[in-house]
Amino acid sequence: MGSEPLRQLHDAIVKPIAIARTKGAWYRDWRLVSLDGSTLEVAGTTANTAEFGKASGPRGSAAYPQIRFVSLIENGTHVLFGSRMDGYTTSEHALAQQVIPGLSAGMLCLADRLFASYSLWSRGQSTGADLLWRVGTTFLLPSEKRLPDGSSLSSLYPSVQDRQRQHHAIPVRVIEYRLEGVAEAESNYRLITTILSDKKAPAAELAALYHERWEIETALDELKTHLRGGRIVLRSKMPDLVRQEFHDLLMAHFAVRSLLHEALRAALQTASAVSRLSVVQQPTAFRR
Numbered sequence: 001m002g003s004e005p006l007r008q009l010h011d012a013i014v015k016p017i018a019i020a021r022t023k024g025a026w027y028r029d030w031r032l033v034s035l036d037g038s039t040l041e042v043a044g045t046t047a048n049t050a051e052f053g054k055a056s057g058p059r060g061s062a063a064y065p066q067i068r069f070v071s072l073i074e075n076g077t078h079v080l081f082g083s084r085m086d087g088y089t090t091s092e093h094a095l096a097q098q099v100i101p102g103l104s105a106g107m108l109c110l111a112d113r114l115f116a117s118y119s120l121w122s123r124g125q126s127t128g129a130d131l132l133w134r135v136g137t138t139f140l141l142p143s144e145k146r147l148p149d150g151s152s153l154s155s156l157y158p159s160v161q162d163r164q165r166q167h168h169a170i171p172v173r174v175i176e177y178r179l180e181g182v183a184e185a186e187s188n189y190r191l192i193t194t195i196l197s198d199k200k201a202p203a204a205e206l207a208a209l210y211h212e213r214w215e216i217e218t219a220l221d222e223l224k225t226h227l228r229g230g231r232i233v234l235r236s237k238m239p240d241l242v243r244q245e246f247h248d249l250l251m252a253h254f255a256v257r258s259l260l261h262e263a264l265r266a267a268l269q270t271a272s273a274v275s276r277l278s279v280v281q282q283p284t285a286f287r288r
Contacts, residue, residue: 003243010247014081014254016074017261025076027209028201030108030130034213035099035115037070037092038220041233042242051239052087064233067246070095072102072109075212078219079257085246096120103129108195110213116192118158122170125194132193132206141174141192151175151203153196171196175203223253 016033018025025032039055041064042048048065055062069085070092082102084095096115103109105128113134124131135141140163143152156170157163172192179189191210195201234249236242 003240003247006244006247010083010251014079014083014250016077016081017079017258018074018076022076022261024212024215025074027108027205029106031106032075032209032212033103033107033109033129034073034075034216035070035096035109035111036073036213036216036220037068037095038224039066039068039088040224040246041066043233043235043237045237047238048236048242052242053089055088067234067242068092068095069246070099071216071250072099073216073219075110075215077257077261078215078222079254080219080223080250081254083250085243093117093120097123100124101127103127105129108132110210112213118156118170121156121172121192125170130194132191132195132210134210135190135192137190139190139192141172141190143174147173147198147203149198149203151198154192156192173198175206177203177207219253222256223249 016031018031020026041062042052044064052065052067054065066088067085068088068090069083071080071083073080082099084098086095092114097120100120100123103124107129109124109129109131111131111133113136116133116135116139121131121133139156141154141156143154145153147153152174154172154174155163156172158168162168172194173196175191175193177189178187189207189210191206193201193206195206234242234245236245
């Protein structure tokens with residue numbers, strides 16, 4: 001089987017699995033998902049190095065070539081879906097363009113400021129999903145209307161020229177806040193969301209909700225360390241086989257998370273969130 005049929009199989013199988021009673025999977029009526037990316041080391045063959053490239057720094061190139069990938073995660077179950085991979089030099093932003101169509105109506109997608117751009121935001125909104133993304137200080141978001149919860153309405157534009165002409169505006173709601181007394185917290189956080197009503201989703205709730213995007217870090221750790229084995233490179237020596245192995249790994253992770261979710265379905269009303277279960281626990285334990 002070549003890499004493309006396996007990718008199609010992955011896309012057909014690996015889907016969100018949370019049900020209404022899955023703890024941690026929902027905010028009000030929205031299914032919570034996050035967007036993020038990472039890298040994996042692959043076997044250091046000439047073919048893999050030529051195809052995928054290596055990281056480089058002041059001390060020279062990395063020991064192994066790497067692939068880069070971007071995924072969506074269902075927060076409550078740690079299911080990674082919609083994933084796309086390419087060589088190390090491909091940006092996460094470029095891969096996200098391919099991943100975002102995996103969103104759908106009824107989802108609320110969380111993402112860090114790395115992904116914030118007019119093009120990705122527009123693409124994400126077109127799926128029917130709602131978005132809650134952090135943005136950097138370079139984004140011009142003047143307040144057009146202040147809302148009772150302290151958030152404000154503003155507009156995104158593709159360029160300064162479009163802003164001046166007020167062309168192609170996308171309405172957004174802006175939420176700014178600080179985390180007082182939290183160690184290592186940054187001085188200021190600024191989020192934008194497609195949820196324009198403060199009554200549907202108050203600013204304080206969305207500010208707290210944004211930090212749940214760190215669930216994806218746990219899911220990536222499961223994939224890269226516990227399931228694959230710490231500091232072990234993907235073993236395939238040819239690029240097409242690397243792509244197959246990548247999708248194999250994702251489907252194995254999906255199988256584990258599905259098993260954990262299925263095992264707790266009967267007790268979800270009282271059990272801990274499925275996302276709190278570790279893939280390194282014994283399958284017969286499932287301790288809270």
